[in-house]
Amino acid sequence: MPVRLPPALPGMRIGLYGGSFNPAHPGHRHVSLTALRRLRLDRIxxxxxxxxxxxxxxxxxxxxxxxxxxxxxxxxxRILVTDFESAIGARYTRQSLRYLRLRHPAVHFVWIMGADSLASFHRWQGFRSIAAMMPIAVIDRPGFTLSAPGSRAAQALARFRVEEEAAGRLADRRPPAWTFLHGPRSTLSSTALRVRDRSSANY
Structure with a gap:
């Protein structure tokens, strides 16, 4: 299967936002627009x-x-959608990020995740290697403002945390480097939307 990626030029600052998107919703868009603005990215x-x-x-x-x-x-x-992970047979995030680094070595990638994902990041295969591959931006989510920064992964990477005020230069930093972005939060979730749709279907 041919691997088709969105266009990228050397020197671009691109945020990578991964997930099942089951389904995608305006909360995903909110996170992306926040990252574009606060991290000074060219694309997501x-x-x-x-x-x-x-x-x-x-x-x-x-x-x-x-x-x-x-x-x-x-x-x-500036928000582009790709399913390249299926084409390369990637099962874990670290495999996908390694592929992108090799394919585009001159692009400044930033991994983007919600605070809920940071809370369970220590369970991801090779979470330390992910942090070593590219900077990480964590976007605040309702219910995780206090707990996520105290999670096992956050504590393990605590010395690499970058102040929120310096987030605009995160893409240029040598990893490991991560920041936690506060601000308006979306209460939407894919799980809640699926539950709502099931409930509607039962009427």
């Missing part, structure tokens, strides 16, 4: 995964459906 790539190894795949919509929904929700010239 939504990496729609074949499936998260830590989650139940029983309710996972087909990949092509999730990609199409993501493109519709993103609706922004």
């Amino acid at each position: 790539w939504w990496m729609v995964t074949p499936g998260n190894p830590l989650k139940d795949h029983g309710e996972l919509a087909p990949l092509e459906v999730r990609v199409e929904t993501a493109r519709r929700v993103a609706s922004h010239p």
Whole structure:
């Protein structure tokens, strides 16, 4: 299967936002717009995964459906959607990020995650190697403002934390480097949307 990536030029600052997007929703867009502005990025790539190894795949919509929904929700010239992980057979995030680093060595990538993901980041395979590959920006989520910065992964990487005021230069930093961005938070979640849709279908 040919691997098609969004266009990228040397020196560009690109945020990588991965997930199942099952389904994509305005909360994902909110996180992306926050990252574009606060991190001074040129682009955000939504990496729609074949499936998260830590989650139940029983309710996972087909990949092509999730990609199409993501493109519709993103609706922004600087937010691009890709499903390249399926093409390269990646199962874990570290595999995907290593591939991108090799494919585009002159691009300044930043990994973007919600604070809920930081809370469980220590369970990701090779979370330390992910942190060593590229800077990380954590976007605040309701319910995780206090707990996520105290999580096991955050404590393990505490000495590499960058002050929020310096977030605009995060993409240029040598990893490990990460920051936690506070601000307006979206209460939307893919899980809640699936529950709502199931409830509606029962009426």
